[in-house]
Amino acid sequence: MALALLLWLRRPRVGPLRTFRRFLYKKKWATTLPRIPCTKLALRNFDMNYSLQFGDRWPSIRIGLLSEQKYCALINNFAQTEKVIQELELLNAKDFIYESRQRSLALELVIAAGSSPKDERSGCLDVQDEELRPDVPIDGDGARAEHTQTVLLQSSFNYPRIKCYTFSKGDISRFSPARLDSMGRLSHYLMDAASLLPVLALDVQPGDEVLDLCAAPGGKTLALLQMERCRHLTANDLSTSRTGRLHRVIQSYVPRELCAPGSLRITCCDGRDWAEEESTYDKVLVDVPCTTDRHSLLEEENNIFHKMRTKERQSLPMLQLELLIAGLLAAKPTGDVVYSTCSLSQLQNEYVVERAVEVLAVEYGVNVRIEDLSFFRGLFQDTFYFFDGCRVGELVLPHLTANFGPMYFCKLRRIT
Amino acid sequence: MRLVLPYILQPAVSLLRLCPRRHAACKFGSTASAEGPEGLFSVAGNVRPDWKLQDQFRLSIAKHSRQTSIKDAELDKAAESFHEMGFTNNQIIQLFKIQPVSSAPTLQQRLAIVSELLLLNLSVDKTLKVLKGSPDVLKVMTKTLKDRVEHLRRLGLGEGNLQKVISQCPTILTLPRKSVDATVRLLKMRCLFSAQQVTEILFTTPNILHEVHQDLEFKFQYAYFRMGIKQQEAVKSRLFRNTITEIKNRHIFLERLGKYQTPDKKGQTLICNPKFKHVFGVSEDIFLTKIAHASAEEYQVFKMLLAREEAEEEDNTEGTSGDEETASDYEESDEEEEDNAEGTSGDEETDSDYDDSDDETPERVEP
Numbered sequence: 145m146a147l148a149l150l151l152w153l154r155r156p157r158v159g160p161l162r163t164f165r166r167f168l169y170k171k172k173w174a175t176t177l178p179r180i181p182c183t184k185l186a187l188r189n190f191d192m193n194y195s196l197q198f199g200d201r202w203p204s205i206r207i208g209l210l211s212e213q214k215y216c217a218l219i220n221n222f223a224q225t226e227k228v229i230q231e232l233e234l235l236n237a238k239d240f241i242y243e244s245r246q247r248s249l250a251l252e253l254v255i256a257a258g259s260s261p262k263d264e265r266s267g268c269l270d271v272q273d274e275e276l277r278p279d280v281p282i283d284g285d286g287a288r289a290e291h292t293q294t295v296l297l298q299s300s301f302n303y304p305r306i307k308c309y310t311f312s313k314g315d316i317s318r319f320s321p322a323r324l325d326s327m328g329r330l331s332h333y334l335m336d337a338a339s340l341l342p343v344l345a346l347d348v349q350p351g352d353e354v355l356d357l358c359a360a361p362g363g364k365t366l367a368l369l370q371m372e373r374c375r376h377l378t379a380n381d382l383s384t385s386r387t388g389r390l391h392r393v394i395q396s397y398v399p400r401e402l403c404a405p406g407s408l409r410i411t412c413c414d415g416r417d418w419a420e421e422e423s424t425y426d427k428v429l430v431d432v433p434c435t436t437d438r439h440s441l442l443e444e445e446n447n448i449f450h451k452m453r454t455k456e457r458q459s460l461p462m463l464q465l466e467l468l469i470a471g472l473l474a475a476k477p478t479g480d481v482v483y484s485t486c487s488l489s490q491l492q493n494e495y496v497v498e499r500a501v502e503v504l505a506v507e508y509g510v511n512v513r514i515e516d517l518s519f520f521r522g523l524f525q526d527t528f529y530f531f532d533g534c535r536v537g538e539l540v541l542p543h544l545t546a547n548f549g550p551m552y553f554c555k556l557r558r559i560t
Numbered sequence: 561m562r563l564v565l566p567y568i569l570q571p572a573v574s575l576l577r578l579c580p581r582r583h584a585a586c587k588f589g590s591t592a593s594a595e596g597p598e599g600l601f602s603v604a605g606n607v608r609p610d611w612k613l614q615d616q617f618r619l620s621i622a623k624h625s626r627q628t629s630i631k632d633a634e635l636d637k638a639a640e641s642f643h644e645m646g647f648t649n650n651q652i653i654q655l656f657k658i659q660p661v662s663s664a665p666t667l668q669q670r671l672a673i674v675s676e677l678l679l680l681n682l683s684v685d686k687t688l689k690v691l692k693g694s695p696d697v698l699k700v701m702t703k704t705l706k707d708r709v710e711h712l713r714r715l716g717l718g719e720g721n722l723q724k725v726i727s728q729c730p731t732i733l734t735l736p737r738k739s740v741d742a743t744v745r746l747l748k749m750r751c752l753f754s755a756q757q758v759t760e761i762l763f764t765t766p767n768i769l770h771e772v773h774q775d776l777e778f779k780f781q782y783a784y785f786r787m788g789i790k791q792q793e794a795v796k797s798r799l800f801r802n803t804i805t806e807i808k809n810r811h812i813f814l815e816r817l818g819k820y821q822t823p824d825k826k827g828q829t830l831i832c833n834p835k836f837k838h839v840f841g842v843s844e845d846i847f848l849t850k851i852a853h854a855s856a857e858e859y860q861v862f863k864m865l866l867a868r869e870e871a872e873e874e875d876n877t878e879g880t881s882g883d884e885e886t887a888s889d890y891e892e893s894d895e896e897e898e899d900n901a902e903g904t905s906g907d908e909e910t911d912s913d914y915d916d917s918d919d920e921t922p923e924r925v926e927p
Contacts, residue, residue, distance in 0.1 A: 191818060203817040204854060210816040211865050314857060316864050544858040544865070 182447035186440040194488055208542030209441050216337035217319045219307040220397050221370050223329040237309040240527040245303050304371040310337050313545045330396050335363040338540040338551035342484035343367040345517055345555050351375045352426040357415045357471050360386030362393035369398050380411045387412045418470040426479050430471035432464040434485040434492050437550055461491050468500040475558045484553040493552040494535050515555040616653055638667045646684045660695045672702045686727045693730035711737050716759030729766035743769050751780045757795045765800040779804045787811055788823040797836035809863050810839055
């Protein structure tokens with residue numbers, strides 16, 4: 145007994161930082177440790193696939209992916225914005241949505257005047273942009289008609305109330321982190337500017353019922369809320385931790401009235417089973433999980449290219465297909481769906497879209513039309529580099545001078 | 561007048577015996593050897609400088625020099641001697657204008673050094689260029705200068721090469737023997753270059769003698785370990801001509817473009833690396849168009865980005881890792897962050913506190 149007491153006394157005190165001996169273990173290093181880091185595996189994979197897909201352009205995309213990403217500052221309209229905007233303009237940042245609108249307006253004026261305008265655009269990757277160029281041939285009536293049509297298409301594009309500041313091409317300055325204003329809301333949200341394009345492509349009209357199928361971490365959802373056009377927004381994500389993060393983002397940016405259950409609902413279920421309410425939404429944003437090219441090249445943690453996640457990675461296109469089908473089924477007839485990924489891979493982009501259209505027509509009898517978004521290229525070519533080889537949809541390529549993306553987006557309209 | 565002569569003549573006479581008379585510009589030697597000390601005067605008489613010229617000499621020398629009392633006769637003599645060495649009036653004025661930073665050399669010293677340089681088989685133009693490039697050479701004693709040159713010869717810089725090196729990098733003559741030795745030792749012992757390679761390095765890039773040893777060694781180690789360049793290749797590619805930033809810029813630029821891979825221990829790579837001399841031995845334009853196939857804009861942006869990355873890396877290694885909070889603000893990528901449930905609920909509570917305070921001031925919600 146006394147001995148036991150003595151032992152008890154002699155036992156070292158266990159502080160909060162001390163680990164028990166039973167928790168100590170010897171790290172195995174010989175066989176189980178991965179020899180090649182996941183980022184390297186990812187790079188090897190991309191080198192193999194994308195050099196075929198992009199050819200000569202791959203090196204410039206590659207260096208973009210491996211270098212520091214550019215951000216944009218999405219201004220929080222619900223906070224006090226004047227000061228932030230002033231500061232950002234002092235930094236020489238520009239609201240790229242506003243700028244592109246000004247430019248297209250100026251273009252229209254020139255067209256209306258009938259004079260042949262100077263071609264001010266240059267240094268862009270896209271070739272198909274020709275149809276958008278304002279050089280009107282003197283004798284070609286057909287071309288003129290077609291041209292005015294595209295301009296009309298541009299002007300019909302409804303610019304939402306989103307202010308998003310970026311630095312111009314070649315400028316590598318950074319934004320300061322967001323601060324709280326007097327109401328306790330953050331002034332701006334830093335995100336990849338290319339992630340705004342799917343939201344803009346969704347073209348939400350006032351009074352729309354909107355569904356964001358894979359919402360976390362919340363950048364796109366926040367942009368949707370900033371528009372203040374949705375009658376009701378449903379944000380869904382599979383994992384609890386991610387919806388938790390979504391909650392936090394929204395709470396620190398949006399006033400409580402707008403987060404009320406009447407206007408915003410955050411759910412946490414599998415997007416593939418979104419059969420509970422079929423054909424109810426006007427707009428659906430399907431921002432699917434993908435190989436997240438930029439992230440897998442830089443972060444070792446949670447990398448999808450880990451050996452143990454090979455199955456998961458290989459089944460991604462399937463998951464994406466199912467999610468897109470679920471999204472399309474959730475949309476009303478005449479409703480719009482935007483499918484987006486942040487991957488360059490064709491397998492996850494065009495093939496998924498094409499396959500989804502096919503499957504819906506055959507299995508569900510639902511007709512879907514792929515909408516043309518090529519006017520986006522003309523609008524935002526000063527900010528982004530677009531890829532011109534996509535069969536459907538648009539792809540933003542990373543480039544050192546404008547290091548946004550990669551971001552693929554494609555708009556689909558449900559007809560029946 | 562005769563009294564002041566000897567000190568001007570003295571180096572000239574000593575020069576006589578050494579001068580190999582290989583170039584025509586060294587009139588001094590040839591005339592002097594033909595006619596002896598008396599001949600000097602006959603030549604000098606032919607080119608007797610007018611007073612205007614002398615004033616100019618005086619002006620050019622007085623501008624910097626603190627010795628105010630240079631006798632006319634001395635100046636005359638010096639000018640004459642320079643004439644005889646093959647300098648024109650204009651060149652003499654230029655020569656007098658060259659002044660080392662702190663101390664002004666005497667005329668005698670100037671004359672001695674110039675003749676020493678001419679002895680090295682440098683032409684008049686080159687001599688002037690060398691002195692312009694490093695005025696401090698004028699401060700060096702003749703004997704030391706000879707010694708240093710001899711040392712360079714011993715390092716393998718033979719005739720022709722030596723002259724090239726000196727005219728390329730005139731400051732090499734101001735370097736003490738010890739520091740040259742130290743650099744050579746560094747190259748041999750720490751970087752494992754052979755003696756022949758060291759000679760070639762000195763010949764192609766004499767500027768490394770001025771570099772800080774640590775930087776030099778780091779440059780080599782970067783090339784050797786990070787890029788997999790062997791010694792022989794390093795010599796051939798003129799690696800040391802570039803600064804370490806330039807080396808890093810070009811290497812990492814190529815690496816991220818996917819056009820360069822560090823060879824493994826067997827020297828194998830998956831892709832074909834470009835030759836090092838095409839990477840480092842060429843101008844930026846050629847590098848971009850021929851090797852990297854990238855635009856100049858991209859490279860400029862990349863250089864800025866890389867500089868920032870490296871600066872931040874240094875900051876991090878110094879131990880200021882306080883930017884986790886800013887990093888969380890930058891997150892938009894779809895990483896699957898597995899927060900534990902407790903953490904999220906805790907955050908929600910704090911956030912709801914915020915919202916309560918919001919409710920008290922509802923008028924200011926709409927901006």
